[in-house]
Amino acid sequence: MNEYENAIEVHGVSKNYKDFGLDNISFDVPKGCIMGFIGQNGAGKTTTIRSMLNITKIDSGEIRLLGLDHVQDEAEIKKRIAVVFDDLPFHDMFTAKDIAKIFEGMYPEWNNIVYCNYINRFELPYDKKIGKFSKGMKMKLQIACALSHNAELLIMDEATAGLDPVVRDEILHIFMEYLQDGERSILMSSHITSDLEKIADMVTFINKGRILLTGYKDDIIERHGIIKCGFDRMTKIDPDDIVSIRMNNFGAEIMVNNKEKALRECSDCVIDSASIDDIMLFYVHRYDKEWLI
Amino acid sequence: MRMYRSLIFRSFRMKRVRNRLFIFLILLLDAFFSLMSLVFSDDPSKIKDNVMMFCVFSFMLAMLCGMIAGANNGVYRMDANTGWNQYIRVLPPTPLQQAVADLLIKLIYILIYGTIIMVYADFSDDHTGLHLMSYVMNIFLFFATIFVIIDTVYCFVVMFSKNRSQLEIMGLSAIVCGVIIIIKLCKLIGNIRMYSPVPPDHPLYGSSYYIFASYVGSGKVTAVAVSSFVISLGLYFLTLWRMHERREP
Numbered sequence: 001m002n003e004y005e006n007a008i009e010v011h012g013v014s015k016n017y018k019d020f021g022l023d024n025i026s027f028d029v030p031k032g033c034i035m036g037f038i039g040q041n042g043a044g045k046t047t048t049i050r051s052m053l054n055i056t057k058i059d060s061g062e063i064r065l066l067g068l069d070h071v072q073d074e075a076e077i078k079k080r081i082a083v084v085f086d087d088l089p090f091h092d093m094f095t096a097k098d099i100a101k102i103f104e105g106m107y108p109e110w111n112n113i114v115y116c117n118y119i120n121r122f123e124l125p126y127d128k129k130i131g132k133f134s135k136g137m138k139m140k141l142q143i144a145c146a147l148s149h150n151a152e153l154l155i156m157d158e159a160t161a162g163l164d165p166v167v168r169d170e171i172l173h174i175f176m177e178y179l180q181d182g183e184r185s186i187l188m189s190s191h192i193t194s195d196l197e198k199i200a201d202m203v204t205f206i207n208k209g210r211i212l213l214t215g216y217k218d219d220i221i222e223r224h225g226i227i228k229c230g231f232d233r234m235t236k237i238d239p240d241d242i243v244s245i246r247m248n249n250f251g252a253e254i255m256v257n258n259k260e261k262a263l264r265e266c267s268d269c270v271i272d273s274a275s276i277d278d279i280m281l282f283y284v285h286r287y288d289k290e291w292l293i
Numbered sequence: 294m295r296m297y298r299s300l301i302f303r304s305f306r307m308k309r310v311r312n313r314l315f316i317f318l319i320l321l322l323d324a325f326f327s328l329m330s331l332v333f334s335d336d337p338s339k340i341k342d343n344v345m346m347f348c349v350f351s352f353m354l355a356m357l358c359g360m361i362a363g364a365n366n367g368v369y370r371m372d373a374n375t376g377w378n379q380y381i382r383v384l385p386p387t388p389l390q391q392a393v394a395d396l397l398i399k400l401i402y403i404l405i406y407g408t409i410i411m412v413y414a415d416f417s418d419d420h421t422g423l424h425l426m427s428y429v430m431n432i433f434l435f436f437a438t439i440f441v442i443i444d445t446v447y448c449f450v451v452m453f454s455k456n457r458s459q460l461e462i463m464g465l466s467a468i469v470c471g472v473i474i475i476i477k478l479c480k481l482i483g484n485i486r487m488y489s490p491v492p493p494d495h496p497l498y499g500s501s502y503y504i505f506a507s508y509v510g511s512g513k514v515t516a517v518a519v520s521s522f523v524i525s526l527g528l529y530f531l532t533l534w535r536m537h538e539r540r541e542p
Binding site for chain 1: 295297298302303306307371375376377379380382383384386387540541
């Protein structure tokens, strides 16, 4: 097993389609971290993930997973990672028992005892056809499969979309447990920012094929703030610190990326903390008509 | 080996009902035709009629077995519908391993149905005394080859067509080419001169069915059947390997 610092390294990745493309995407996921990969629908999250997994060829750039090249060492990588998509890709006639038999031969480190433990924990039936499972049950089954072969890297593409809050919370809790040894990492793409606020160590924002922001979640939240002030006060704020401004009839909401400085300079204004949602909105909408840079 | 066992298990599990149904039907037909050969072989004076019956029944059974063994078992379409074709790209099996597993699955079907047809032919040989095992096996191999080729072309068309209209054009072209090849082959077969393998005083002399069956069961035809079968399996394997390796551009 090779040593590596970053579970995922994406450097300068570009991929062009007819009407969309990834433009010079770069980010790293350190070992032991949970990275939230956030963006609107159609921002490029799935395209990025598919490029990482060599489902789609990239036009330029470099991708390394677990310290290995994503194309040359593809076979080795795939024994050590697990991927969860938003849909269970098994035919309805299979049962949980059948799926265990299928994966048992594919993964050298497959552990049936661990799999059975997760199945019991999720209260999933062994012998019922998965065609009769609910969406939540199917997702739990996929996750049970992903966690049963000692994968060093989990890649989840919109895995919690369409699930109710109770199920989502249960699943997030299990991910936290899974990462306790510090040797495993998760990349979780989602547009449900509340999930990522709960568990992510780092976040990467992507919009229209470009990375807007990447870094540790707490740092990003700490750095950003929303100043609520009148139009006359807007000119006093350093333009370099402004992400974007949302105008309304009473004044403006200004997102700044240097909250500490803003607190010193605008002590007479209301400065609210920004959530991941707010940060995403302000970054994404800054080119809209009612938003200004 | 465990990898192949998993992939083969998955395929057979998906088609369990279909497989059981087909095997049951073939065994039923097998039993029926065997019974016929038992009943009609008692009267030596009707040997020419027995040959006709044996040839026709055997042809039908061998053709059916060959078709089922060689044909696409529908798993590929099911996989496309569930998204498995995409998902397996993130799993450990390499494209080569997937192609080998697909080939092994095809060979298992051929082995199963080939065994059924061989047992039938052996039983009928013992009771009719006609010794036309190679006739039956060659028919089986020829039809298995034809359907393996059809399956290969189907995979090729699906692999290279980028949209529905391309799929239709390529599919139609494949059908037209197939029809032309069949017509040419029929003309070729029609020009073959077959001779009676038995002397004029033999009871079967002059039986066109016996002449046909003897010709089809001859060494030359066996060589052609086996070699075309092996080549078709090779093409099938290479096409599937290429298909599994293909990445979205």
